[in-house]
Amino acid sequence: MNSSIVSFLSEMTNFEFTSLHAFIIFGIACFLMVNVSALIGGLGTYAERKISADLQMRQGPNRVGPFGILQFLADGVKLLLKEIIIPTQADKVLFLISPLLCLAGVFATLAVLPISSGLILTDLNIGILYVLGVSSLVGVGIFLGGYSSNSKWSMLGGMRGAAQIISYEVPVTLCIISIVLMAGGLSMTTLVNEQGGLPHQWYILHNPFAFIGFFVFFIGILAESNRAPFDLPEAESELVSGYHTEYSGMAFSFFALAEYIEVFVLCGISATLYLGGYKVPFELGSGELINSTLGGPEFIGKGIGQLLQLGAFFTKTFLLYYVVIWIRWTLPRLRVDQLVSLCWKYLTPISIINLIGIAAWEWIFKGQSIFNLIASLLHSSGGGGH
Amino acid sequence: MSGTSNLLNWILWMPILGVLGILVIPKAKAGVVRLWSLANTFITLGLTVKLWMGFDNALSGMQDAFTIKMPWIKQFHINYHLAVDGISMPMIILTSLLFFLCVLCSWKISKQVRGYYALLLFLQSAVYGVFLSMDFFLFYVYWEVMLIPMFFLIGIWGGENREYAAVKFFLYTFFGSILMLVGMIALYHATGGEADSFSLLALREHADKFIGMNVSLFGFDVPFDKLFFVFMFIGFAIKVPVFPFHTWLPHAHVQAPTAISVILAGVLLKMGTYGFLRIAFPIFPGATVYFSECIAVLGLINIIYGAFCAMAQTDVKKLIAYSSVSHMGFVMLGMAAMTSQGLNGAVLQMFNHGTSTAMMFLLIGILYERSHHRWIVRPDGSKGFGGLYTQLPVYSIVFIIAMFASMGLPGLSGFISEALIFLGIYSKYTTMTVIALLGLLIGAAYLLWMFKRMFFGEVVEECKSYEDMNAREIFYMTPLCVAVIVFGIWPSPILNIMKGSVNSLVVLLAKYQ
Amino acid sequence: MFIDIMFILSALLTLGGAFGVVASKNIMHACIYLLGSLFGVAGLYATLGADFLAAMQLVVYAGGIIILMLFAIMLTGGHKEAVNKFGLDKIPSMGSVKTFLIGSFSSLIIGSVVLKIIASIINSHDGSGKLPEFSSSVEKIGTLLVTDHVLSFEISSVLLLGALVGAAVISRPRKQ
C-alpha cells in the first residue's frame, strides 16, 4: 500500500499501524466511502430534478426540507418500504442478482477514485485498468436484469444497454490509453500528479489531440452510463422503462442509485484524467506552502491542503455532473443506428488518431505541452535568439 | 552490387500493394477504391520524385545507389536485378505521373470499379518492371505480364468493338514477344550459359563475340547478330509500332477507355523504343549500325504515312492514334541517327510525346464523357462537333496547348526533341531530313484542320449541352500542361538525367561505325 | 494470512464457478457461473502478484467475452419452438446422462495423463509456498512486450484484427 488513506493517516499522525489497525481503518473508510457516495447518488437525483426544473422554468421539488433537499430521502424510504415484485416467469436468482451486480460494479470503482491526495481508498498501481475492469460488471448487471425479467421491453433494454456499454468502451479505453501514454503510469495518483493545478497544466490543454480526446471521452462516458442523449436502454416512449421495467422497491432503487453514482464516478474520473483531478494551483495541496506561511503544526497545513484538494476535485466533478444533466435536458435522444455509427464511425477512428497523434507528440516534443513549447519559443526568440 | 537504397523495390511493388488493398475493399465501396488507388499512385509518384532527387546526373551508367540485385533462379543465373539509368528514369517519371492522372481521369468509370483499378495498378507495376529490369528474363516476364491487364482493360472496359481490338492487340504483341523470346534463348546459349548470361549489362560485353558468330537457319548460315537483331527488332517494333506492324494501334486506341489510351500511347509505346535502346542496340551494335538505314527509312515511313493516314480520319481518337504512329517515327529516326543529338532527341521525344499525347487522349476522353461519340464528321457527312470554342472555353485553351505541343511549337516540349532529332539525323541522312520535315508540316495540318472543324464556327445544336471542364478535370490536366510548358522552356531537368547514359550508348555504337 | 484468505476465496469461487458451469442445466446460468469462475481466476492472479493480468482478466472477460456470450445466447436462444424447419432439435441440449458419462470418462483419462505429467513437479516441489516479494509488473510487462516479445505482440494484434474482421464478415446477414 504505497499511498492510500491508511498510509496517509499514519503519515499524518506519525503512528505506525499494525495490520489489524490498518484493516479496521480501511473497513471504516470503505464504509464511509460507500455511504457518502450513496448520499451523493441520492443528491444526484435531487440535483437532476432541480436542475431540470430550472431549465424548464419550473419549481422542482420544494416541499421536503429546505428547497426540497430531503426529497431523495423521502423517495428512498418509500422505495425501501415497497415490496419487490418478482414476475412469475422470471429467472428469480438472476433477477435478484443483477441490481447487485450493477451496484457492486459501481462501488468497486470507488476504491481507486482519487478524491484528494490522502483520500483514496487504495492506490492500485493498475488503478485505471481496474476501473475499466470492474465497471464492466455494470453492463453484465444491466443485461441480466433485462434478461431475467422475462419481458420483451426489459429484454430489449438490457441488450441495448449492454451493447452500448461494450461498444462505447472502445473509444473510452483508447482515450484513457492516450492519457496513460502521456502520464506514463496506470495509477490514479500518477495520472493526477503528472498534471498541474493550473488549467494550462491539465491534460486537456496539453496538446490538440488531448483536447479532442476529452470530448470523445466525455461523450463516451455519457453513453457508458446510459445517460441522455444515449439513454436508449431506458427509453420511456419505446421500451416503457427499459431493463428495469419489472423492478420495484429496493431492487429498482439499486439500479437508480447505481446509475447516479456511476455518473458521479465517471465525472470524477474524467476530471482526474483531463482536468487535473484534485490538483490545486501553486501546489497548495501539499500543504507545504501553507505551512511555511502560516507556521504551526504540520498537520494543519496538510489538512487545509487536503480540504483544498477536496474542493478542487468536487468542483470539477460537479461541474461535469451539471453538464451531464444539462445535456440530458437539452438534447433529444439518438436513434440506435445513429448511436452505433457515432461510436464506430466517428469516435473510434478519432480516438485512434488521437492515440497516434499523442504518441507522435510525445515522441517529437518530448512530452512538452503546447504551452511549454510556445513559452520556450517566445523565450528563445525574445531573448535574442540564444 | 546491390546499392544502399530499396527505393526501386518500393516503386515496383507499391502498385501491387495497392492491388491487394483493392481486393479487400468491399465491392460496394467504389469511392473507397478510387481514393485508395489515387493515394497509392500518389505515393508511387512521391517515391519517384524521391528517386529523381536521389538521381546522380553525373553517372553515365546504372545508378549504383539504387541497384538491387539478388539471385532469382540460380540454375540459369537469372537474377532479380533492378536498376535505373538515364534512359529509364524519364520513363519512370512519365509512368508515375500518367498513372496518377489516369486514376483521376477514370473517376467516372462505374463498371466493376474494383477490377478496373486493380488491373490498372497491376499494369503500373508491370510497366515499372519493364523499365527497371536489368535482367533479360525478368524483363521478358514483365513484358508479358503487362499484356494481361492491358488485354482485360481493353476487352472489358472498351468501346463497342472491344473484343476484336483486345485480341488483336494481344496477338500482335505476343507474336513479337515470341520472337524476342527466341532471341533471348539464343543469347543465353551463345554466351554459353555462364554467369550473368541473362544480364542485360553483362551481355554488352559479349557484343564483339556475337558479330563473328554464325547460326544455321533452315540449312543456311546466317550471321548471328543480324538475325537476332531482326528478331528483337520485330519484337520491339510491334510495340512502337513501326510501319508494317502498326495496325493494332488504331483499333486498340479507339476501343480502349480513356485512361488506357493514355497509358497505351503515353507509356506502352515507349516500351518498344526503350527496348531498342536497352537491348537491341547495345547487345547487337554491329547489326544496329548495319541496319541503321532501314530503321531510318522505317521511321520516315512512320512519320509520313502516319501523318497522311491521320489526316484522313474522321474519328478524333483514331486521328490521334495515327499521330502517335507519326510521332514515334521521329523517335525511330532519332535513334537511327546514332548521334548524341539524335539519340538524346529520341529519348526526349519519348518523354515529350508521352506528355503531349496523353494530354490529347485525356482531352478526348473529357469530350467523350459529354458527347458519347468522337466523330469529327459523322459517316453521314454531318458535323460531329462544332463551335466548341464558344461552348467550352477552358477546354479549348487546354486543347490548344496540347495540340501545339504535339505539333512541336517552340516553347512547348515537342519542339526541342524534334529539333534535336532533326539535328542528329541531318548530318547522316539529309534527304530523309527534308522528307521528315514534310511530316512536321502535315502534322500541323491535320491537327489544325481537326481543331478548326471541331472548335470554330457556330455551336452545333447537340454541343450546346456540354459543360466546361470541371475542377477534377482541370486538376488532372494541370500537371501535364505544366510539364509541357516547363520542359519546353527549360528541358535541362530531363536532358540532364538522360544525357550521360544516352551519350555512352552513342559512344558504344560509334565504335562499330 | 491475508494472502491465504484471498487464495481460498478465489479458489473456491473458481472451482465453484467451474462446477456450476458443468452442472447447470441453464445455459444462461452456466454463463454467469463462468463469470464467477473467471473472477476467481482473476483473484488467483492477484494472489500470485500478477496485478496487470488480473485487471486484464477482468477487462477482457467480464467486459467483453461474457457479454458477447450472453449476446450469442440471446441471439440464438429462445425456448419457444422445439423443432425447426429442418426437423432438428431447436433447444440445444445441455447434455444427457450418456454424454456426461462419456465426458467424465474422457476427463478421467486425460486427468490421469495430466496427473502423470505434473506429478513429478508436485513431488519435487517442497511446498513451502514462499512467495517472492510483490512488485508491480505493469512496466516490466510493457517493456517485455515491446522488446523480447514484440513479434508475438504484433502477431497477436494482427490476429485480433483478423478476428474482428472475420467475425464481422461471418456474422453479416447475407443478402438474398
Add this chain to the structure above:
Amino acid sequence: MDYTISTIAWIVLFPFFAFVINAFLARKATKIAVIISCGAIALSSVWALRIFKDFIFGNYASDFYIRKVFTWFDLNGAGLSFNVNMGIYIDNMTAIMLLMVTVVATLIHIFSTYYMKDDMNYGRDGRFFVYMSLFTSAMLGLVLSDNLLSVFIFWELMGFCSYSLIGHYYEKDGAGNANIKAFMTTRVGDVFFLLGILAIWTNIGSVGFVEMYAAIADGVFTDPANNVFGISLAAFAGMSIFMGTIGKSAQFPLQVWLPDAMYGPTPCSALIHAATMVAAGVYLSLRIFPLLDVAGLTPLVAWIGGITAFGAATIALVQTDFKAVLAYSTISQLGYMVLGVGVGSYNAAFMHLITHAIFKACLFLSAGSVIHSLHDHHTHEHVQEMPRMGGLRHKMKFTWFAMWCCTLAIAGIPFFSGFVSKDRILGDALIQALHNKVYIVPAILGFAGALLTAFYMCRMMFLTFHGEPRDKELYEHIPEEKFSWNRNLPLLILAVFTLGVWFSGSLTGQKLVKVASPEGKLEWFSTLVVKPDVNKFKTYTSEKWGNTDTRVKGIEKSHYDPKHGMTNEEEIHHVHQVHVIGAIASIFIAFAGVFIAYMMYIRKSWNPGWWVSTFSGWYRALQNKYYMDDLYIKGVIQKGLLPLNRFLAWIDMGLYDRYIVDGWAGVSKVFYTFSKWFDDLWVDTVMVDGTGASVRLFNVVLRTLQSGKIQFYFIMIIVVLAGYILAL
C-alpha cells in the same frame, strides 16, 4: 547601362509575365488584365528607349554590337559535348527595332482598350490581351536574338499568336479557315527555315549570327566540300532561310494568307500583320544578308520582292474591302523591303521597314477607328465595305487627318517618311538595273508598283472619306468623333512620325533638299545601320551573361556610304545622277498616282467602270487574286492531298489490316478444326475423363469414414493422445 541579364531580359520578360499573369486573370478580372498588359509593354518601351538612347546617342561605331550568351541546355556527357546557346545581340538595328516595336505595340495596346471594349463587354474574356502580350514578348525576343534558333523559336511563337488572334472571332467559320491558312502557309516557310538552320548548325556547329558571319568570312559556306544536293551550302541554307521570310512576310508565292488574316481584330492586324510580325521576315533576311549575298541569291530575292510589290498592288486596285486594301498594300510594301534587300539596299530596306511599320500601324488603327464606328444595325456587324462609306471626313476629323498623313507617306510624297525610304530602294534598284540586266524587271516592277500604290491608297481615301455618303442610313448612325485618349491619341502620335524629318536629315536621302546642319549629321539614320562586314566577326570572343560590358567605347562614327563602295570618280558621279533621276521619277510617279485617283473618284472625269469593262479578263483575275488561292486550296489540297490521304487510310485499314493481318485468322482456322476433333475425342474423352472416373471409385470408400460429429473427433483425439502419452 550595363548590358547584363538583369537589365536586358526584362524587356522580353515584362510582356511575358503579363502574359503569364493574364492567362489566369483574363477570364475573371478582365480590366486588371488589360492594365497589366498595357503597363508591361509600356515598361518594356521605357527599357527600349534606354537602349536606343545608349546606342544612338552614345559614342558607338555603327558596327558596334553587344552579344551575351548563356547555355540553354547541353548534352555533355560520356566524352561527348554539345551545347545549345541562347543569347542577345544588340546593335543599332536591334536598338531601333526594339524602340519601334515597343512604341508601336504600346500605342496599339492603348488603341485596343478602345477597340476591344465592346468585345470584352459582350462576355468575351480578355484573351485578346493575353495573346497580344505573348506576341509582343516573342517579337522583342526575336529582335534581341543572337542566333537563328532563337529567332525560329520566337518566330513560331509569333505564328501561334497570329493564329490565335486571327481566330479571335471563333464563332465565325471564316476565322477558322483564315487562321489555319495563315498558320499553315507560314509553316511551309518555317519548315524550310528549320532546314536551313539544320544545315548551318550541322556545318558550323553553331547558329549564332556572329559565328555564321565568321564562317562566311572563312569560306565555309562556299566550300564545295559542304555542298548539299549539288548546290553550295550558302545557296541551300540561304534559300531555305529566305523561304522563312517568304512565308512570314507574305512574299510571292506564299502571300495568300495575309489578306485572310484580316479576320482578326483590327488592332491585331495593325500590330501583327502590318507592323511587326510580317516585318520580322524582312528583319531576318537583313540579318542573313551576307549569306544571301555570298550565295548570289540577291537577284532571286529582288525578283520575288518586285513581283510581290507589283502583284499585290494590282490586286489592291480592285479591292472594295477597307482592310483588304490595306492588307494588299502591306504585302506590296513588304515586297519593296524584300526588293531593297535584293538590290543590296540594306539600309534603305531597314528604313522602309521602320517607316512602313509606323505608317501602316497608323493606317490600320485608323481603319479600326472607322470600322468600329460603322455599325450596321441590321446585321449587327461592323461595316468594312468601301462602297457603303463615303464622306466620312465630316464625322471623324482626327482619323481623317491621321490617315491622310499615312496615305501620303505610303504614296511616296516628299516630306513624308515613305518617300525617304522607298525612294532610296527604288534608286538603288535603278542603279543595279543599269549594272546588271537581271535587275531590270524588278526595278520596273518597283516603279510601276509605286504608281499603283499612290493610286489605290488615294482611291481608298477618296472612297472612304470624301464625296457623298453612299449609305445614308449607315452614315446617320455614325457618332461624331470626339477626341479621346485611347482612340485618337495613338493615331496622332503615329501620324506625327510619318513625317520624313524624323528619319533623314536630308528629307530625301539623295540630298535633293538640304537642311543646313553640320556635316555628318545629315542622314543620321543611314549612318547607323550598315551592312555587316563579315570579316570583322572573325575574331569574336564570346561573352557570358552577367558580365558588364568591358569593350572600349567611343569608336569614331562611321558614315553611310552613298558611293556603294565605288572608287572611280566617274562612277560615283554616275550613281549620284541615277539617284537624282530615281528620286525625281518617283516624285513624279507618286503625284501621278494621286492625280489619277483624284480624276477618277473626286472629279469623276475618268470612269473607273470603263477600265473594268475594257479589261474584264484582267479584272476577274485580279478579283480572284490571280487564282492563286484556288490553285492552292482547290488544286493542291482538295484534289491532291485529301484524296491521297483517304487512299492511304483505305490501304491501311481496308486492305492491309483487313486482309493481310486479319487473314492469318483463316489460316489458323484450318489447324484448329483438326486439333479440336483430336482433342475432343481422344485427349479429353478417353484420357482425361477416364482418369476422373477411376478417382471417383476411391472417393466413395473414403467418404463414409467422415461422420462430421465434432465431439466424436474430439474424443478420438483425447483417446489417441492419452494412449500416446501413456505409452511414452
Add this chain to the structure above:
Amino acid sequence: MVSLPSFLFVSFILFLAGIVVMIARKNVIAILLGIELILNAAALNFVAYTRFINNNLEGHIIALFIIVIAAAEAAVGLAIVIRFYQIRESIHIDDATQLQS
C-alpha cells in the same frame, strides 16, 4: 497454503471441468464456455509456474497472449455460431456436420 501444488490443483480441476463441458454438452455455446475454462486453466498454470519456479514475467506474457487468443476465439466462434444459427436455426453441435451450408 499458497504453494505451487495448490494452484496446480485448482487449474487441474478447472481443466477437467472444461473437458467435461466440452464433451458432454451438445450446445455449441456451452462448448465455447468449456473452452474458456480450459484456456483459463492453462493460463493459471503458466502464471503459477512462472511465479514459483522462474520468478520472471514470461508466464504473464503467455497468459496475456492466451487472453488475447481467448478473445479472438470467442469473437470468431460466436460469429460462426450466430451464422450457423441463421442458416440451420439450431445450435446443436451434431447438426454441424457439413462444411457447406
